[in-house]
Amino acid sequence: MTTDTAIDLFEENRPLLMGVAYRMLGRVADAEDVVQDAWLRWSRAERTEVREPRAYLVRVTTRLTIDRLRQVRARDEAYVGPWLPEPYVTDFGDIVPDTAERALLADSVSLAVLVVLESLSPLERAVFVLREAFGYPYAEIAALLDRGEAAVRQLAGRARRHVDEKRPRYEVDPAQRRDLTERFLAAAVEGDLNGLMSLLAPDARLVGDSGGKAKAPVRVLHSADKVGRFLAGVARKGVPGLSFRFIEVNGALAVLTLADGKPDGVFQVDIADGRVTTVYIIRNPDKIRSLAGD
Template sequence: MRVGWDGVVTADTVTDVFEEHRSVLLGVAYRMLGRVADAEDVVQDAWLRWSGGDRSAVREPRAYLVRVTTRLAVDRLRRIKARGETYVGPWLPEPYVTDFGDTVPDTAERAVLADSVSLAVLVVLESLSPLERAVFVLREAFGCPYAEIAAMLDRGEPAVRRLAGRARRHVEERRPRYDVDPALRRDLTERFLAAASGGDMAALMELLAPDVRLVGDSGGKSRAPLRVLESADHVGRFLLGVARKEAQDLTVHVLELNAGPALLVLSGGRPDSVVQLGIADGRVQAVYVIRNPDKLRSLPAVP
């Protein structure tokens, strides 16, 4: 831990140490919860414990802060599940702005982090228990040793290994296999936008896989399908119908969300919806549409 010239941990140093690890803590909390606002609340609680607690015995601030954040996220996830709230229509994670920049220079490590924050994987993680989710996130996304995870969760290492194996099998069985190549995803996203906004059904059908699925998340607070749409014909007609009715009032920007290109749709300059594609074998296998206004508040303003 960095200290002042006289060996005293100053307030500025306490803040600097926390800010140095904030992005990692937010990444852990978001992958645990799938909600940006909840993740930010957890990180704020971790800050309060860090700034107001006894740090004299802390030798590894990063490990300590990740441990605190993980436990807070597990507790919050348990409360969410205990409430048993009924969600109106399909549920999707809250879109999360991702830009790893130069903080993750290794290509393989970048791919792992990107995969762990994708919409498709987060949907699967939602079905894990809080402990399984914590172990999976810490092990698969951040590469934490089993012994370290066991200490974070107050569990024995054999139990943590069993949780990890169970979670990994569950995710491998259920997550779709989408292409993660950024250039391909960007190209198909832009072609998809051109076809949909231009009302070109033929071009759209060339992009959509025959068994494509459209998942719309409105939370009952805006207009979106309350059931998953299936087949290229149904999805294509729905998209063109929306474009014909509302295109004159909308503007669209391409930005990176959940480690991939996404369409941010603005109405009157305010976020109206987010559209992201699941792509495999050069075609669109899934269309994710997020229209719940509560999930769009954290998105950046786009001129």
């Protein structure tokens, strides 16, 4: 295998490797580091002995990601306030025209699912991502992780039950999502408490992630009243040079807020039965800095 062929093979598989690493980590920079480490392993490997390059690359990436997970978990113990995944810009509509496949990819990378995955063990997370997001057979996952197939099935079952118990169950038409997001954003910007309350589910919650580096609630807000009053209060205080841009992150429509042209936050909502059930606000500057050019 020539060097050029090896590079082409790696680049061909880079989106898959990045998809695996990000879904397990919820952090773009850490996922990129893992993929770079996988490239270094690949560049030094005796490639004449690698029969299936794709399987080799996924195995290396998965194991490196498990190691990285154990490192970041210790780091996250000191995280200030609620934790949300780093926003990951997606555009599945361009690369995956099939509705069913797009829905599967979008669900597997959604903020709600990635938050639930944080509570799984590294091995459970690896099995869940490989099985549920990418459709790997149990036998192949077992080979990738050097585990017995029966053990992998147990891990997969435990992880799936946990995720199913915690993640919201809903399907939202993209046009409905955009309409509700636009109306909710308008009400929030205007500080229209009545308008916000009409769009919020009674048990709505707001999750703000600042990492202690920007203003955001240090605890999850519960109930439509608390969420609505918080957002109306933010509007009253105002943000200089505020503007907005609609983008797709983590498989769904989101709003990038900018202050004087610089990223200030990412805003996304979960929707069920025509009401906003969860408001996600990511303001940690380390997590939104990369969105400046989007």
